[in-house]
Amino acid sequence: MSSITELSLNEIVSNIKSKKFSSTEVTKAFIERSEKSKKLNAYVTENFSSAIDCAKKFDEKPNYELKLPGIPIAVKDLFCTNGIKTTAGSKILNNFIPAYESTVTQNIWQQGGILLGKLNCDEFAMGSSNETSFFGNVHNPIGENLVPGGSSGGSSAALAANLTPVTIGTDTGGSIRQPASFTGTVGLKPTYGSCSRYGIVAFASSLDQAGPMTKNVKDCAILLEVISSFDKKDSTSIDFKRNNYSSELTNNIKGKKIGIPKEYRVDGMPQEIENLWKKGIEFIKDCGAEIIDISLPHTNYALPTYYIVAPAEASSNLARYDGVKYGFRSAGENLIDMYEKTRSEGFGEEVKRRIMIGTYVLSSGYYDAYYLKAQKVRQLIKKDFDDAYKIVDAILTPSTPSSAFKIGEKSDDPVSMYLNDIFTVPVNLAGLPGISIPAGLDKNGYPLGLQIIGKPFDEQTILNIAYSMEEKINFKNNISDWWI
Amino acid sequence: MDLMTEMKDFLIERENTSYEVIIGLEVHAQVTSNSKLFSSSSTKFGAEPNTQVSLVDAAFPGMLPVINEYCIKQAIKTGIGLNAKINKKSVFDRKNYFYADLPQGYQISQYKYPIVGEGKVILDMPNGQKEVGIERLHLEQDAGKSIHDIDPNNTLVDLNRSGVALMEIVSKPDLRSPDEVNVYIKKLRSIMRYLGTCDGNMQEGSLRADVNVSVRKVGATEFGTRCEIKNVNSIKFMQMAIIHEANRQIDLIENGKSIDQETRLFDTKKNETRSMRSKEDAHDYRYFPDPDLLPLEVSDKFIDNIRSEIPELPDEKKKRFIEKFKLTPYEATILVSDIETSKYFEEVIKEADVKLSTNWITGELFAVLNDKNLDISQSPISAKNLSKLINLIKDGTISGKIAKTVFEEMIDGDKDPQKIIDTKGLKQQSDPKAIEELINKVIKNNAEKVTEYKSGKDKLFGFFVGQAMKESKGKGNPQLINKILKEKLNG
Amino acid sequence: MTIDLKTVKHISKLSRISVDDEKANKLAGDLNSIFSFIEKLNELNTENVEPLTSIAETTLRFREDEIKSENIREKILKNSPENNEDFFVVPKVVE
Ligand SMILES: [Mg+2]
Numbered sequence A: 001m002s003s004i005t006e007l008s009l010n011e012i013v014s015n016i017k018s019k020k021f022s023s024t025e026v027t028k029a030f031i032e033r034s035e036k037s038k039k040l041n042a043y044v045t046e047n048f049s050s051a052i053d054c055a056k057k058f059d060e061k062p063n064y065e066l067k068l069p070g071i072p073i074a075v076k077d078l079f080c081t082n083g084i085k086t087t088a089g090s091k092i093l094n095n096f097i098p099a100y101e102s103t104v105t106q107n108i109w110q111q112g113g114i115l116l117g118k119l120n121c122d123e124f125a126m127g128s129s130n131e132t133s134f135f136g137n138v139h140n141p142i143g144e145n146l147v148p149g150g151s152s153g154g155s156s157a158a159l160a161a162n163l164t165p166v167t168i169g170t171d172t173g174g175s176i177r178q179p180a181s182f183t184g185t186v187g188l189k190p191t192y193g194s195c196s197r198y199g200i201v202a203f204a205s206s207l208d209q210a211g212p213m214t215k216n217v218k219d220c221a222i223l224l225e226v227i228s229s230f231d232k233k234d235s236t237s238i239d240f241k242r243n244n245y246s247s248e249l250t251n252n253i254k255g256k257k258i259g260i261p262k263e264y265r266v267d268g269m270p271q272e273i274e275n276l277w278k279k280g281i282e283f284i285k286d287c288g289a290e291i292i293d294i295s296l297p298h299t300n301y302a303l304p305t306y307y308i309v310a311p312a313e314a315s316s317n318l319a320r321y322d323g324v325k326y327g328f329r330s331a332g333e334n335l336i337d338m339y340e341k342t343r344s345e346g347f348g349e350e351v352k353r354r355i356m357i358g359t360y361v362l363s364s365g366y367y368d369a370y371y372l373k374a375q376k377v378r379q380l381i382k383k384d385f386d387d388a389y390k391i392v393d394a395i396l397t398p399s400t401p402s403s404a405f406k407i408g409e410k411s412d413d414p415v416s417m418y419l420n421d422i423f424t425v426p427v428n429l430a431g432l433p434g435i436s437i438p439a440g441l442d443k444n445g446y447p448l449g450l451q452i453i454g455k456p457f458d459e460q461t462i463l464n465i466a467y468s469m470e471e472k473i474n475f476k477n478n479i480s481d482w483w484i
Numbered sequence B: 001m002d003l004m005t006e007m008k009d010f011l012i013e014r015e016n017t018s019y020e021v022i023i024g025l026e027v028h029a030q031v032t033s034n035s036k037l038f039s040s041s042s043t044k045f046g047a048e049p050n051t052q053v054s055l056v057d058a059a060f061p062g063m064l065p066v067i068n069e070y071c072i073k074q075a076i077k078t079g080i081g082l083n084a085k086i087n088k089k090s091v092f093d094r095k096n097y098f099y100a101d102l103p104q105g106y107q108i109s110q111y112k113y114p115i116v117g118e119g120k121v122i123l124d125m126p127n128g129q130k131e132v133g134i135e136r137l138h139l140e141q142d143a144g145k146s147i148h149d150i151d152p153n154n155t156l157v158d159l160n161r162s163g164v165a166l167m168e169i170v171s172k173p174d175l176r177s178p179d180e181v182n183v184y185i186k187k188l189r190s191i192m193r194y195l196g197t198c199d200g201n202m203q204e205g206s207l208r209a210d211v212n213v214s215v216r217k218v219g220a221t222e223f224g225t226r227c228e229i230k231n232v233n234s235i236k237f238m239q240m241a242i243i244h245e246a247n248r249q250i251d252l253i254e255n256g257k258s259i260d261q262e263t264r265l266f267d268t269k270k271n272e273t274r275s276m277r278s279k280e281d282a283h284d285y286r287y288f289p290d291p292d293l294l295p296l297e298v299s300d301k302f303i304d305n306i307r308s309e310i311p312e313l314p315d316e317k318k319k320r321f322i323e324k325f326k327l328t329p330y331e332a333t334i335l336v337s338d339i340e341t342s343k344y345f346e347e348v349i350k351e352a353d354v355k356l357s358t359n360w361i362t363g364e365l366f367a368v369l370n371d372k373n374l375d376i377s378q379s380p381i382s383a384k385n386l387s388k389l390i391n392l393i394k395d396g397t398i399s400g401k402i403a404k405t406v407f408e409e410m411i412d413g414d415k416d417p418q419k420i421i422d423t424k425g426l427k428q429q430s431d432p433k434a435i436e437e438l439i440n441k442v443i444k445n446n447a448e449k450v451t452e453y454k455s456g457k458d459k460l461f462g463f464f465v466g467q468a469m470k471e472s473k474g475k476g477n478p479q480l481i482n483k484i485l486k487e488k489l490n491g
Numbered sequence C: 001m002t003i004d005l006k007t008v009k010h011i012s013k014l015s016r017i018s019v020d021d022e023k024a025n026k027l028a029g030d031l032n033s034i035f036s037f038i039e040k041l042n043e044l045n046t047e048n049v050e051p052l053t054s055i056a057e058t059t060l061r062f063r064e065d066e067i068k069s070e071n072i073r074e075k076i077l078k079n080s081p082e083n084n085e086d087f088f089v090v091p092k093v094v095e
């Protein structure tokens, strides 16, 4: 039998329920592997000894009714965890210990989950390679010096390297789906309003969503079921009837109509990705679904729109980091000097760049030309999807325009870095659910993902499509444990 | 009162020129509510520093605003009281700036789409009524408090107020004098107190205003450049600030200089305004819709329900008082200006004469309240006992003069006037026989004066009244004394 | 359009982030390349398009006017870089 850490969440849960494993055994296995994997730099904060305590407590009085009975889980360090340092990958929060818990993590602990630790991420989730973290690069387990994607790069790396059975990330412009694609794992960004944003360090409020990152689609459905909840503490949380995603999961997608948007064929996209997409289309046909060519005419405007909307919101969301209430402070001669030094030294270059973009597009004289314009284009992008969903049930696209790249390869050129999110960003702008599943390897053996985009609140359909494709694709990740 | 002198416009005179002062107010009124606008911490005044601060109020990472329904209702109620348009859809925006007592780095406010639109307020000025336009009313968060005088080296920040709901009521530039500002603020306060939407307590900072002042030569139609004087917290200071600022601007004009549009601060100690920010540091608030909040929509039914809760407001009440109780407009204005006063008045006249009640409330009672610096709700004499006293005057049990003595006694412990009269034997002597007896005695004891009087020294009549009063120990019915004295002396 | 050094300095002032000249120069370059990419939006005529501010197609949900949070001063001040047990502390502000 393969070792515990290689098993899926679903398998571990069954084994715990059948008392084949204890929570302590499982927790120790992941800790042991995590200890051996420091080179990946996936963790910012380890919570190992108290995780073992929790596991022991679970084993003393096990509750097998729970959906995550005694399951150790490491989470992105963007979720505030009561009594545990929460940094958002930033120096400015390097010493911040919240006295409260995010709703999403609370949902996990309520279902029996145990906090293993906090995972590295791009600073304030701003990045596509995990290179902007104050705590350094994360290595993709696929290969040394390869980025794990971002911003949930610590999460994707930890998951692919079997340091945690599942994890959660946040996705503002692709921060779950792109790292999932880069590491050969499954990542789902739910519909905006599905998962509470309460207690998640905000990047761009109108785009941020938490979501599951897992090794397979079934696990993804289980974890989504746990974290998706209506929350009165978040005014944008939506009270809709949530499915029992895992029990309703089916590979029967006969008669479903799947749209293929022509605008997602972009210049310079590697042939391998084009081929992968074609392969995906064939698999879907094999499953009895119907393929329909569609157009999302404003796709090309999504990224420029995103790079106005997200920085604008971020520039305001990050104003609270001023050295007064919590976090890092640099001494100043007066209040303004203290602010300017604190923020200059406390934030990294990419975060500062985005704050500046955001400040600029909102500033007087530029608001209409940039921010208002972007909001209007966002309307057009949303309308593209609304129109498409009159015809189709879901949309299939590649997840990313390339596979994982080398650390440092794009860090000098912000625009080329931003282009990573070209296929994922429209989904955030329109508030839709999207899932990335591993679909193949490129010539280097690096994973490539396909994205399925759904109608609002119709996570079940994209999970079902992903589930049926997963069977056909039969993806095997190519990880050699090079870091151990 | 000489109305002609009152009617004169408020003008500032210079050698050859008269200047008119144009004033607009942005009043910040604290919404009466238990909890804050976007968090469930208490709004109670006077708590220990930072004890009424939630994670939301202190802007901890990941904290989100959730709006208080009652504050929305209060704003709409106030809007109705200001005869204003209620906007069924409004939007919360972020106003971005850095300050020590602004933990989010932005204030949640309403910019383009406020909850209440245009309205108007009627001012009762000595020379008649004046209408002041309301531009808008919007909801926003209050900031915390910076304290500069505890620690010599640092500024301390208390966030108890942070997030408390404010209504910003913006007037049109329709005010023309410090007097009008005084009446306007009092009228706003009166309306909000009637509605129960703001307690109007200026000492506790529940009502502050930013004062926009500009000047122009009499006859000019264009407005001059205005300056905004921030956060003035008493009517007296507003008036001082306006006069100072207007004169400062006129000085600049007279010296051929231009006025910079800027934000200024009123220094109450030096009685002057001074610039708050240099030009380079001009504010750019970067307003944008708060992505943590959805648009605020209210239904007609929601608004109608609030409308049905609106009590009789000062203007209507005044009209009723004049029509029903035949009060003069002046008396009615005084009695309705404060809801508690009007309640007290209506309580007193339930059982007592209106005319006497009006005089006693606006005269003796107000004097006592003023003297003791009390609100009418803290009146040492209850409406019930005052109405008893007035009835005792009315039915002749005591004279107006004795009533004043009784009133003085009543102040201490809200005593029943009848009991005071009984124990002190102050009942008026109204038996004609007894009075006649007592006058006979006075005439007998002052035979010389009687002769003088009869020989034409009319002025002595008052002397006899005084003597008779004295003889009755002040209790003699004055009308009766007069009547009988006249009969005896002239007969 | 180009973003010059003066504009960068102005934005950095508004953002309360100090930048030295070298950084400002680098930033100006970055911002110019980002904005030339953003300019693509000018291709679109959006005259009659309603701006989209909120993707969640509902309206604001209300909370009841209840006091639910108690005094958590200690928790609130615990993380602050400098405090005196009762207050947050900042450098002296002269008004
Ligand atoms: Mg103002």
Ligand SMILES: [Zn+2]
Residues within 6 Å of the ligand: B028, B140, B168
């Ligand atoms: Zn205001």
